[in-house]
Amino acid sequence: MAGHKILVIDDSKVIRMRVRDMLPDGDFQVLEAKDGVEGLNLIRQERPNLIMLDFLLPRLSGWEVYQELQLEQSLQAIPLVIMSGRKEEVTDKLSEPFEFFEFIEKPFEKHQLQGAIKGAITKSKQPRIRTGAAPLKVAAPSIDTSEVAALHQRIEGLEDEVANLKKALAQLVKFVKQKI
Structure with a gap:
């Protein structure tokens, strides 16, 4: 049994396989989900050590999955890499600099993925000043x-x-x- 679990949530099987192939060698298990609902269920059941999350997903978008993660303190601590073909999709919902996750734009290379994973791990260790849905609220x-x-x-x-x-x-x- 692998020591760590990495969850890749993307509706494209090609992207899921590509991410799996680009991951560094190590003692971990790669879990896959093809939509946001399946991904959120796996997050709650398996408690992965890293989440790779596509922003545009069927059934439950990456944005909605992100919001759910922010509501549970135990899930906020999981390193998160958000993936998207268009950065504007993410910045429309979340302003930069991204405090709580790392962003990687598709298509990406192996060294970019590994850098994003390292960045996500670093960001996950930062103390959270805001909890719950507070990061999502905008001042009037x-x-x-x-x-x-x-x-x-x-x-x-x-x-x-x-x-x-x-x-x-x-x-x-x-x-x-x-x-x-």
Whole structure:
């Protein structure tokens, strides 16, 4: 039995096999999942020592799997490498610098994968200041009261304009009915 478990969650069998082939030699077992639901179940059952997570997955996306991992303190400590063909997919949801995981853009080479794994292990050892869903929340923007007042005035003007248009439409309908 292998000493460590590495979980590769990707809907592409080719990517899963490629990652398996690129991993350094060692005493570990590679587990595979083809979607987010299967991956999350394996994470909870097997408690892997490293997770390689594709960001776009069927049934449960990599983003949703990441959110679930952040809700459980014991799962937050597992080194995580997020993989994606487009970095923008990840940065749309999580801003850089990535504090709690390492990112690798597909396609990647063996040395890039090994560097990402080392980085993920280092980041997993960093203390977490935030717990639960806190890292996912965004601060509310500050509200400029003068802008709000200007918007209210604009709304009142638009409401007057709509009322005038309704009157004009009623007159037009009345005129058409007289001509028919």
